[in-house]
Structure formats: C-alpha cells, structure tokens
Amino acid sequence: MVEDLDPASADAGVPAHFGDPMREQRLLETAVGLVDRSNRAVIAVPGVERASWLHTITTQHLSALKADEGTELLVLSPNGHIEQHALVAEDGTTAWLDTEPGAGEGLLKYLEMMRFFTRVEPRDATAEIAVLSLVGPGAAALFPDLADPRVGAVPDARFAAGSVPAGATSHYSVRAFEGGLARRVPLGVDLLVPRARKDEIIEKLNVPRAGLWAYEAVRVAHRIPRLGWETDHRTIPAEIGLMATSVHMEKGCYRGQETVARVHNLGRPPRRQVLLHLDGVASDHPPARNTPVELAGRAVGFIGTAVRHHELGMVALAVVKRNVPDDADLSVGESAAAIDAG
Numbered sequence: 451m452v453e454d455l456d457p458a459s460a461d462a463g464v465p466a467h468f469g470d471p472m473r474e475q476r477l478l479e480t481a482v483g484l485v486d487r488s489n490r491a492v493i494a495v496p497g498v499e500r501a502s503w504l505h506t507i508t509t510q511h512l513s514a515l516k517a518d519e520g521t522e523l524l525v526l527s528p529n530g531h532i533e534q535h536a537l538v539a540e541d542g543t544t545a546w547l548d549t550e551p552g553a554g555e556g557l558l559k560y561l562e563m564m565r566f567f568t569r570v571e572p573r574d575a576t577a578e579i580a581v582l583s584l585v586g587p588g589a590a591a592l593f594p595d596l597a598d599p600r601v602g603a604v605p606d607a608r609f610a611a612g613s614v615p616a617g618a619t620s621h622y623s624v625r626a627f628e629g630g631l632a633r634r635v636p637l638g639v640d641l642l643v644p645r646a647r648k649d650e651i652i653e654k655l656n657v658p659r660a661g662l663w664a665y666e667a668v669r670v671a672h673r674i675p676r677l678g679w680e681t682d683h684r685t686i687p688a689e690i691g692l693m694a695t696s697v698h699m700e701k702g703c704y705r706g707q708e709t710v711a712r713v714h715n716l717g718r719p720p721r722r723q724v725l726l727h728l729d730g731v732a733s734d735h736p737p738a739r740n741t742p743v744e745l746a747g748r749a750v751g752f753i754g755t756a757v758r759h760h761e762l763g764m765v766a767l768a769v770v771k772r773n774v775p776d777d778a779d780l781s782v783g784e785s786a787a788a789i790d791a792g
Contacts, residue, residue, distance in 0.1 A: 460551055460678070463489040467661035474664035475760040479671075482588030482638065483660035488580035488648060491554025493536070493561065496544040497570030504545060507564045509687070509710070510538075511698035517542030520622035520633045522696040524687060525560055530709025532685045534560065535677040535696065539624045539633045539642055546631065546642055548581050550677045579630060580645040584657060585665060589638030592657075596623040596634035601695055620695040628654075637668065667757040670767050673725055679739060680723055680754035680767050686710070688719040689769060721751065721769050725790040728756065728764040728782060736764060737782050743768050744781045750774050753782060765790070 464486045467474060477483040495504065505513040510523035517540055525534035534557045536547040549557055554576055561572040584592060600621040623634045628651050630643040643651050652659075675681065675690040686709060687693050697710060713719050731737065736756035743751040751770030759765050766782070770789075774780075780787040 461489055461662055463551075465659070465661045467663045468659050471661065471663045471667075471758075472760045474660035475667050477658055478585045478660055478664050478668045479760075480586065482584055482586040482592065482657060483664070484652060484655060484657040485583045485585055485660050485662060485665045486580075486648075486652075487583050487640075487662070487665070488645065489551040490548045490576075490581040491551060491557070492575045492579040492581065492642065493547040493549070493554055493558050493572055494544050494575035494578070495547060495561065495570055495572045497568070499569045500545050501540075503564075503568045503570050504538075505701065507561075507704065509697040509704060509706070511701045512538070512545075515540050515545065518624045520624045520635075521620050522692075523547075524692060524696045525557065526687075526704070526706025526710070528705055530686050530706035530713075531683060532677065532681050532687060532692070535681075535692070537622075537633070537635070537640070539622075539631045539640075541624070541626070541631055546575070546579065548579075548640075548642065553677060578645060579642050580648045582641040582643060582648070582652065583638060583665065584641065584655075585638040585660070585668060590634070592655075593625075593632055593634065593639050596625060596632065596639065599623075599634050599636050601636060636674070637672065663757070666755060667759045670725070670755050670757050670765060671759055671762060673723065673767065675723055675767065676755065680769060682740075682752070682769075685721075685769070686713060686719060688713045689721045690723040718772065720772055722772050723754075723767060723769050724774075725792075726753075726766045726768050726780065726782070726787045727762065727790055728766060728785050728787050730785040731756075731764045731782075737766065737785070741782055743770055743787065745774060745778055750780070 501515040502513050508523040510521055520539040522537050527533050536549040539546045558574055624631055628643055633640045680690050687697050737753050741753040742749040751768050754767040756766035776789050776791040
C-alpha cells in the first residue's frame with residue numbers, strides 16, 4: 451500500500467510510506483532503501499563563470515568547483531540570517547542546485563538579481579530533474595566509485611575553546627548516472643535524474659522503497675536540519691550545525707559574512723539545535739512545526755520536525771536558547787521533553 455502525503459503538506463507529491471513506516475525506517479538505518487524526494491526544487495546554473503559567480507554570492511568556496519564535485523551552500527541576509535540552503539552537483543557544464551519544496555522560486559529570484567553582467571543563465575529545472583535518494587549504509591556499495599563524503603566537524607561545541615578548524619567544509623563526490631547525476635552525501639546517495647524517466651529508473655534500480663516519513667525520522671535521528679523546519683527568520687548557520695557543511699571560513703566577502711565571523715570568533719550563537727525526547731505524545735499526533743518549547747512556563751525555543759522513531763520513540767529537532775541547560779525539564783504543549791545531549 452502506498453500512502454501519499456496530505457495535499458496541504460509542504461511535502462505533498464511524494465509517498466509518505468508504503469504500508470509500514472517503522473519497517474521502512476529500519477531499512478534505511480540498516481540496509482538501503484529508495485526514497486522519492488522529487489518534490490525538491492532544482493535550479494540549473496550553466497555558464498562559463500558559474501563557479502566564480504556562485505563563490506562570490508554564497509557562503510561556500512566554489513571558485514575551483516570542478517566536474518564530478520558537489521557540496522552545500524547558503525544564501526544569507528545582510529545580517530547573516532539563513533535565507534536559502536541548497537546542495538550542489540557540478541557536471542562540467544552546469545551547476546545543479548537542489549533545495550526544499552517551495553524554496554526554488556526564492557533561490558532563483560536571488561540568483562537572477564545577482565547576475566549583473568556575469569556569463570551565467572540560471573533557470574528553474576524542477577520540471578526537468580527529479581531527486582531520488584538511496585538512504586542507508588548499503589547505498590555506498592551501489593556506487594563504489596563515489597568517495598565517502600568529507601564533512602568538517604560540526605563546530606558549535608568547539609567555539610568556546612577556539613579549536614574550530616578554519617575552512618572546514620563539505621565535499622561530495624559526483625558522477626554521471628542515467629542521463630543525470632549521482633552524488634554521495636552523508637545519508638547515502640542522491641540521484642538527480644531526468645524527471646521523464648523517474649519511474650523507469652526506480653524500476654531499474656530495484657531497491658526496496660521507503661516513504662518520506664521514514665526518511666524524515668532518519669534525518670532527525672542524525673540531527674540534520676532542514677530549511678524552513680529548523681530555521682526561522684532569525685536563524686544563523688552556527689545555531690543549527692550548518693557551519694561545517696555549508697560555510698567556508700577562509701573565503702572572501704559575501705553577504706552576511708560579518709555575522710558569521712563574529713559568532714565564529716566569539717563562540718556565542720544565541721540559540722542551538724537540540725534533539726528532544728518527548729513523553730506523553732500520541733504516536734499519530736506529533737507536535738506541529740513551530741510549537742513552542744517552554745521552560746518553567748516561559749518559551750525558550752520552537753519545535754522543528756517531530757517524528758516517531760523506531761528506536762528512540764517520539765523525538766523532535768528543536769531550536770532553543772543557548773543557555774538552556776542540557777538537564778532542563780522542558781515542556782512541549784502538554785508533554786514533557788528532555789534534551790538528548792549525546
């Protein structure tokens with residue numbers, strides 16, 4: 451049985467599960483499963499100056515981006531707040547940027563605004579390219595020629611000690627695949643494939659299917675933030691662990707860099723992302739996104755993504771004030787919540 455997500459959901463258009471979400475979670479944690487993430491927006495950036503141009507307008511070091519390479523990037527506001535987050539795959543003629551459902555329009559608008567006289571031609575390629583994800587430890591064996599992803603240590607916990615390695619960033623291997631690209635990422639392998647051939651390629655891969663509910667549970671357990679879920683209009687990269695994957699500390703000026711540098715040097719992001727264990731929540735009614743997290747009746751943060759995990763139970767990624775102690779007795783609605791400091 452295939453169940454689609456509610457049409458009102460931000461993730462509408464892809465399967466929620468295939469009959470047993472808990473079994474699908476275990477599949478993604480222990481073997482490999484294929485998740486349809488074709489609701490993601492895709493932006494194509496061809497043009498001879500694409501690498502140097504993307505380098506100047508985003509947080510990532512991209513001036514030397516070559517064919518068969520990938521990474522992640524952010525677009526920040528002038529005050530350093532996260533406006534866009536995208537993964538990158540370069541094929542030698544085009545840089546492909548994939549981002550959250552509904553975020554493509556804003557990303558493309560920004561890119562077009564920053565073109566000036568640069569020789570680039572960004573366009574919406576969502577109708578051309580669909581994103582599929584092979585998730586789990588078995589994904590690497592299906593693409594043994596792709597090197598393991600290189601991701602710098604998440605720097606938040608090291609700020610105070612001043613031991614964050616400068617230039618820590620992400621590097622993902624990419625190669626051609628079925629008229630598109632395969633990109634090695636921390637949770638497995640992302641496939642950017644021709645949308646017209648999506649069903650054919652899924653059948654050809656012959657990998658067990660899993661729905662987005664299972665994918666989200668795995669993402670939460672691995673503490674991977676998502677634009678629009680673990681972010682609000684004030685979020686800066688250091689608060690949610692995106693410094694290592696999406697920001698390069700040795701590159702030149704870009705919009706919002708002053709805030710990034712100040713937080714990096716002082717080591718005091720105002721908030722932090724945590725994993726909460728929730729007690730007393732019905733399995734079919736996880737707290738909604740943006741539900742307040744409270745300490746002694748006072749709001750100290752908000753829920754991003756809440757899921758029922760096959761081992762951890764009801765858990766949620768949340769963003770809370772930096773000074774909330776790890777052993778604080780928190781509440782989310784009528785439920786108790788405790789920070790997982792692991």
